[in-house]
Amino acid sequence: MTEPQRPLRIPLEEVAVVPAQSMDTARFTPPPASRAQESHRGRRGGPGWASLILAMILAVLVTLAVVFGVWGAQSPFATAPAMTGGSSETTDSEPADVVEPVEATEGAPDWQAVAAAVRPATVSILVEGATEAASGSGVIIDSSGHIITNHHVVSGAAQGGNITVTLHDGRLYSATITGTDPTTDLAVLTLDTPPTDLTAALLGDSSTLEVGQPVMAIGAPLGLADTVTTGIISALDRPVAVSSSADSAAQAQTEVVVTNAIQIDASINPGNSGGPLFNAQGAVVGINSSIASMGSSSSEAGSIGLGFAIPVNLAKSVASQIIETGSAQHAMLGVQISTSSVLVGEDNRLGALVATVNPGSAAEAAGLIQGDVIVGINGSSVTSGPSLTGYVRRYSAGDQVTLDVVRNGVQQQVLVTLQQR
Known part of the structure; x- marks a missing residue:
């Protein structure tokens, strides 16, 4: 397998937050005095006042440190530890880090902030089947390494093949198909050995979308990973019919996928399939799936400002069924x-x-x-x-x-x- 092309990347400034450290809660006890010291004190006729005062001061300081250390760890103002590099102390039983919503701004959306926040939850997908290869995009949805993408992106590996997922930082992982749903052109992949520092996407609510609302797509059009494009929602509930090949190798059947899709004018091209569509707060509102083209074949397809995404509410329903049972019912x-x-x-x-x-x-x-x-x-x-x-x-x-x-x-x-x- 040829090495996937590494994307060009603009470095982003990161501010690391140092977590509050736990304090030793053992009580401070001054060391016992020696017999000579006791004898000396007895001869002076009074206690060692300087030693007693010093011990009391130290005890008070340690107690205050413990109190403020515990308060700082539990306080609502405490900040979670920052994720740095490719390692984390997150365990398998803990949930993945989820993309934090980007604060709304007056005027135009802050797409730089949105892109920086959501990129760790997006992936590129390379599929090598028995007779064909394909590429696409996807979005991480949990700490177990489950990824939502399109059925047509991974269908070539349904009967055997290799799937390689590239994270936003260039790390490569093999993945397997958890299940696909040709009826909606959706699929779920699972990373074979998911890392412990995955960032899951924030899944939004597509029922609240409005025509004219700004959106952003991230994917790998023409193999160019981490490509960001923006636009608006051009229409809602746009009926779109696309032919989807069946999984069975014994029969070359196709099923017409009919979706009341989100129509967008953000530029998407082959390779964007399966990638997420975000709103201005960084929540996923759709899964990019198809485009309208003036060409007569998919090889001639290109963006003409007519792209379509599967509403995220449908994607969530299908993905949860696939993860639980391996398939989706309709x-x-x-x-x-x-x-x-x-x-x-x-x-x-x-x-x-x-x-x-x-x-x-x-x-x-x-x-x-x-x-x-x-x-x-x-x-x-x-x-x-x-x-x-x-x-x-x-x-x-x-x-x-x-x-x-x-x-x-x-x-x-x-x-x-x-x-x-």
């Missing part, structure tokens, strides 16, 4: 759908036309019929078939959702309990 409505327009009162609007209702499905149990047009789910507008699919895949089997359904020109609400896909 909800299913049980209909065949297409995009259509429908007349609601005097207004024409887009929605998802129900072409077929599967027997025994959640849709049949809820009373949906052929010809219904679904225009909303749990308060969110449905404007196409892929839009409905993207929303349903955010839920789990057993979840109840309220559908806005237009039937014979009349809009009504239908409560559906989703089934397992």
